Amino acid sequence: MTERADLTPDTVVHLLRHGEVHNPEGILYGRRPGFHLSELGLAMAEQVGEWLQDRDITHLVSSPLERAQETAAPLARLKGLTPTIDDRVIESENWFEGKRFGVGDNALKHPSSWAKLYNPFKPSWGEPYKVIGDRMFAAIHDARDAARGHEALIVSHQLPVWVARLKAEGRSYLHDPRSRQCTLCSLTTLHFAGDRLVQISYAEPVGEMIPAKDKKAAFSTGGASEENRAR
Template sequence: MSERSGGHESMPGEHSLTETRTTVHVVRHGEVYNPAKILYGRLPDFHLSELGRQMAKADAEALADRDVTHVVASPLERAQETAEPIAAQYGLEIAKDTRLIESSNFFEGKQVSVGDGALRDPRNWWVLRNPVTPSWGEAYIVIAQRMFAALQAARVAAEGHEAVCVSHQLPIWTLRRYVEDKRLWHDPRRRQCGLASITSFRFEGAKVVGIDYREPAAHLVAMSPGARNAKGA
């Protein structure tokens, strides 16, 4: 892990003797009901589909035997609904953290996929001028820093145990690349952050010492072409 993972350098074996071990599971929400196929971003009233609710239950089952003491989610409905079965099985309230929210995007509320024409429209070219920042939305570095702050806050809240944070694809993937000290701009098609996936950050003290990834709902995602190409997540 990079220096961004927090903590301090240590001698081999030091962490296991002196640092508290904590795990923060960062969950992407399940499939959203979106018949208009728009980029919903931060728009309100976008809820989980029936399949999405099944995905949330699959995540809850995957986390059923963990030592979870804290559950926190983005304030958007789809994240709160994904967190519900996880929190319920532990008898926990769901905290809200706005730092876990979806990234802002110029194309929010619009159809922006191959064939929609938005990317070929000259009126949008200025917005698309810089994929590195990116020019069409919240800066990657801003996303990374707020997500890392939320990750550390969840670690503190569950110190010595485990926490669950429910967020969105781009923020989660940006956080992971930030912690791994990789460049933040990337090919969206290569993100390892499927619907209802769980990216787990293992801490010793305040330092991230490992990252694990799994997809408890992969069998459900495979049932829906729309889920595989979810927008605005």
């Protein structure tokens, strides 16, 4: 796209997915407290913080969950920022929260779970996609306003980030979780000219640190190179 002067991005909002979580039992932890970054996840957070430290980030926001705050911590330290905790960027609600999805004891194998899977559009197993998209964009707009002329960063979770991207691109919310372009510690970046969203870009600053099995899993798919989409 050839940009006119009035469409040159002047404010940027990054959506950062948190790093790897210590979860040896394969539980869908959702909004449950007590789930922290693994050693690898902490290393990811340090690397993405270093990757971003020279960016003009003046406003930092985090989901209230531990894994998000721990991911934000290195960048906060490097930039001298105090993260704003925002409930609007928290993980999505899910009926399967607390259930196991490991090998041999997958909650989806139990007939009692099937009744929750009848409507993929809502979705019937959790918080409606529209609600997720609306709350994420309310937080994005506030972050954009707080960082006018600079950059803001929001640390959130895979589904909220992906739904925000689908909303930004005007795409259907119905999707295969395995197709989400949102790996651990990936950045989905929204470029604004004034209040208008003019570009979306994507990057994986810690892509080489992500185990192959995680890239193929529904909760951590990706492996794509940086992508730009003009609005």
